[in-house]
Amino acid sequence: MEKKIRKTYCPVDYAFQRIGGKYKGRIIWSLREGCLRYGELIRVIEGISPKMLTQTLKELEEDKLVIRIAYPIVPPHVEYKLSETGTGLLPFIDQMRIWGEQQMEVA
DSSP: OOOOOOSSSSSHHHHHHHHHHHSHHHHHHHGGGGGEEEEHHHHHSTOOHHHHHHHHHHHHTTTTTTTEEEEEEESSSEEEEHHHHHTHHHHHHHHHHHHHHHHHHHH
């Protein structure tokens, strides 16, 4: 499933095309402290279905924001971690988190 990034000349639009959606920011934020397995991500991201987590992880991997590490053992062991590009998003997502907290307080 190849996702097409719509051609845009606005850096803000481009950024939101890559990290927009209900769960991408939450997955990136959850991976900020290191590798997590699929089951751990399901537990920490409230409300995400297995199908949506799988789909979103694939999109983040295609966009080179998340790295999937599959260990050749039985039973299978797969971990996810932020790429260098994904790690670069953390200050931006943290500022969005702070802004969201402030707005929730006044709402």
